[in-house]
Amino acid sequence: xxxAIQWLVDKFSFLSPISILLLISxxxxxxxxxxxxxxxxxxxxxxxxxxxxxxxQVRIGPNRVGPVGLLQFxxxxxxLFLKEDIVPTVxxxxxxxxxxxxxxxxxxxxxxxxxxxxxxxxxxxxxGLFYLLAISSLVVIGVIMAGWASxxxxxxxxxxxxxxxxxxxxxxxxxxxxxxxxITQSLNMGEIIRSQSxxxxxxxxxxxxxxxxxxxxxxxxxxxxxxxxxxxxxxxETESELVAGYFTEYSGMRFGFFFMAEWGEIxxxxxxxxxxxxxxxxxxxxxxxxxxxxxxxxxxxxxxLGKTFLLIYLMLWIRWTLPxxxxxxxxxxxxxxxxxxxxxxxxxxxxxxxxxxxxxIPELVxxxxx
Amino acid sequence: xxxxxxxxxFYLFAVLTVGSALVVVTSRNIVHSAFALLFTFFGVxxxxxxxxADFLAATQVLIYVGGILVLILFGxxxxxxxxxxxxxxxxxxxxxxxxxxxxxxxxxxxxxVKTPWHLVxxxxxxxxxxxxxxxxxxxxxxxxxxxxxxxxxxxxxxxILIRKExxxxxxx
Amino acid sequence: xLNEYLPILILFIINIAFAVGIIIFSHFLGPRKSxxxxxxxxxxxxxxxxxxxxxxxxxxxxIAMLFIVFDIEVVFMYPxxxxxxxxxxFGFVEMFVFIGILLIGYVYVWKKGALKWE
Numbered sequence: 001x002x003x004a005i006q007w008l009v010d011k012f013s014f015l016s017p018i019s020i021l022l023l024i025s026x027x028x029x030x031x032x033x034x035x036x037x038x039x040x041x042x043x044x045x046x047x048x049x050x051x052x053x054x055x056x057q058v059r060i061g062p063n064r065v066g067p068v069g070l071l072q073f074x075x076x077x078x079x080l081f082l083k084e085d086i087v088p089t090v091x092x093x094x095x096x097x098x099x100x101x102x103x104x105x106x107x108x109x110x111x112x113x114x115x116x117x118x119x120x121x122x123x124x125x126x127x128g129l130f131y132l133l134a135i136s137s138l139v140v141i142g143v144i145m146a147g148w149a150s151x152x153x154x155x156x157x158x159x160x161x162x163x164x165x166x167x168x169x170x171x172x173x174x175x176x177x178x179x180x181x182x183i184t185q186s187l188n189m190g191e192i193i194r195s196q197s198x199x200x201x202x203x204x205x206x207x208x209x210x211x212x213x214x215x216x217x218x219x220x221x222x223x224x225x226x227x228x229x230x231x232x233x234x235x236x237e238t239e240s241e242l243v244a245g246y247f248t249e250y251s252g253m254r255f256g257f258f259f260m261a262e263w264g265e266i267x268x269x270x271x272x273x274x275x276x277x278x279x280x281x282x283x284x285x286x287x288x289x290x291x292x293x294x295x296x297x298x299x300x301x302x303x304x305l306g307k308t309f310l311l312i313y314l315m316l317w318i319r320w321t322l323p324x325x326x327x328x329x330x331x332x333x334x335x336x337x338x339x340x341x342x343x344x345x346x347x348x349x350x351x352x353x354x355x356x357x358x359x360x361i362p363e364l365v366x367x368x369x370x
Numbered sequence: 371x372x373x374x375x376x377x378x379x380f381y382l383f384a385v386l387t388v389g390s391a392l393v394v395v396t397s398r399n400i401v402h403s404a405f406a407l408l409f410t411f412f413g414v415x416x417x418x419x420x421x422x423a424d425f426l427a428a429t430q431v432l433i434y435v436g437g438i439l440v441l442i443l444f445g446x447x448x449x450x451x452x453x454x455x456x457x458x459x460x461x462x463x464x465x466x467x468x469x470x471x472x473x474x475x476x477x478x479x480x481x482x483v484k485t486p487w488h489l490v491x492x493x494x495x496x497x498x499x500x501x502x503x504x505x506x507x508x509x510x511x512x513x514x515x516x517x518x519x520x521x522x523x524x525x526x527x528x529x530i531l532i533r534k535e536x537x538x539x540x541x542x
Numbered sequence: 543x544l545n546e547y548l549p550i551l552i553l554f555i556i557n558i559a560f561a562v563g564i565i566i567f568s569h570f571l572g573p574r575k576s577x578x579x580x581x582x583x584x585x586x587x588x589x590x591x592x593x594x595x596x597x598x599x600x601x602x603x604x605i606a607m608l609f610i611v612f613d614i615e616v617v618f619m620y621p622x623x624x625x626x627x628x629x630x631x632f633g634f635v636e637m638f639v640f641i642g643i644l645l646i647g648y649v650y651v652w653k654k655g656a657l658k659w660e
Binding site: 024027031032035080082084085101109113125129162163167170174178181182186187215252253257325331332335339340346347350353 | 653
């Protein structure tokens with residue numbers, strides 16, 4: 001975004017009313033594009049979920065609509081769109097209607113803070129990571145609201161469980177990300193990625209910096225699975241015991257928004273993992289290419305999305321493979337396993353940085369042999 | 371032009387904050403009141419951004435919306451009566467209360483008007499996170515460490531508060 | 543810096559406008575044949591029994607309290623982490639004390655069985 005502003009300032013030499021209006025409309029266009037792309041991804045996500053599920057369970061999966069069933073999500077979307085808009089009589093009407101909007105808006109608002117390539121940054125926030133943590137905590141309010149407003153036992157139970165689980169797992173997430181911040185000394189997503197470049201290719205990625213960060217990655221990934229209610233932590237919406245959890249009473253597009261919000265969150269948590277631990281949009285080969293800057297950014301975008309989709313694939317793989325945990329096991333996992341390990345990792349990373357003066361394993365190994 | 375847009379946005383946030391705060395106070399349904407707090411907290415976070423306190427704004431959302439509000443909601447849902455809660459106690463303390471409120475209002479208003487507020491002109495917005503960290507670790511080290519003791523007290527208090535619930539007596 | 547926050551606000555507005563628009567469209571496009579059964583809450587196909595707003599366990603409240611305490615701690619640690627390399631050993635010791643005090647509380651909570659969910 002700041003490049004667009006810079007261009008406009010150069011073009012009109014000062015921030016005239018025209019350039020401001022242009023800027024605002026540009027932001028609206030960018031926002032709409034982001035939203036549409038996010039929705040396209042969310043649609044394709046549901047397709048991928050079912051196709052991968054079919055693959056893992058040796059079924060075919062959706063294959064009727066479009067080539068290899070690719071347009072299934074459009075059919076599903078149209079179906080949801082044309083469904084009857086049901087608001088049960090006993091619900092708390094105001095909150096019932098408000099809840100999906102809050103969840104949806106919160107999950108979409110997170111998309112602006114990511115760094116998709118070297119230049120493709122919509123909002124270059126210097127507290128980027130912290131903003132992402134904050135905005136994703138809005139989701140839990142939507143969940144409680146939906147659970148309460150529905151006035152159905154399934155919804156209330158699901159909503160309460162979801163809220164307890166989401167807030168619990170926010171602690172290990174916040175702590176495990178800290179060990180990377182100790183290394184990068186910045187919360188800006190672009191700067192975090194740039195700090196992972198260097199001469200040793202993928203060994204510069206933070207995940208290989210030291211053993212504590214390596215563990216942190218797995219803590220983060222486990223906690224993130226719980227944060228977005230994926231199996232084995234999908235207790236809030238367990239279809240076999242709570243029907244659909246907090247959105248049991250929702251149907252049609254209102255249900256659709258919850259569904260899209262969930263996919264949005266899955267993307268965000270994967271993208272955070274890619275940004276912090278796995279080098280973001282960097283790939284050694286592409287870094288050294290001597291090509292036009294636009295083409296390079298496009299390639300970087302591809303790399304970023306590729307890595308993120310790989311992590312999402314991993315999540316779906318886990319989802320279709322592992323059985324569900326019990327509530328007490330989930331709480332045990334969070335408070336008695338992940339939390340102490342996360343604390344240990346922060347202290348460990350701090351000590352490592354002090355002892356080895358900020359150098360990572362690859363640097364130390366090379367020093368040893370030279 | 372740019373200034374006007376920001377002014378409009380600023381007043382939007384101000385109206386959001388005050389308006390939702392009014393809903394909190396006036397709503398007859400305490401769950402609605404609790405949820406209205408979401409918009410109050412969010413509006414305040416927006417105002418923090420205008421003060422170039424970006425870290426504080428995110429903290430506001432993270433702690434108040436993600437934590438305190440969840441706590442309040444859980445607390446509200448634990449109560450039996452949700453609708454039409456009678457807050458008015460019925461005791462004849464209306465007059466003293468009115469006097470007290472008037473005095474406090476007068477006091478606050480005087481403070482606001484009389485204080486020679488230290489006005490800072492337009493300042494370039496700069497990252498605050500590192501600065502906060504530096505101050506916490508040097509000038510405000512003691513309050514920082516005391517904060518952890520306060521948090522410790524909160525932890526202990528939380529456990530004491532629900533002690534009986536955690537270990538229910540064996541029935542049957 | 544405000545310029546960086548404007549897109550967030552705009553995206554919020556677009557999101558809400560879009561979502562509201564879709565819901566309204568869908569409301570008028572979809573069939574409208576409601577019946578008392580359809581508009582009753584789902585309870586596995588039988589008429590709902592008893593009051594829905596049951597008072598649930600106070601443990602949820604405890605979880606929220608624990609969350610706030612640890613969340614505040616995490617928030618304190620972010621500014622510290624950002625300048626960790628400048629602070630060096632001094633900052634490390636300071637944070638060690640901070641975490642240490644809270645770890646006492648953590649152990650206490652654990653020993654009291656408050657982290658156990660039954």
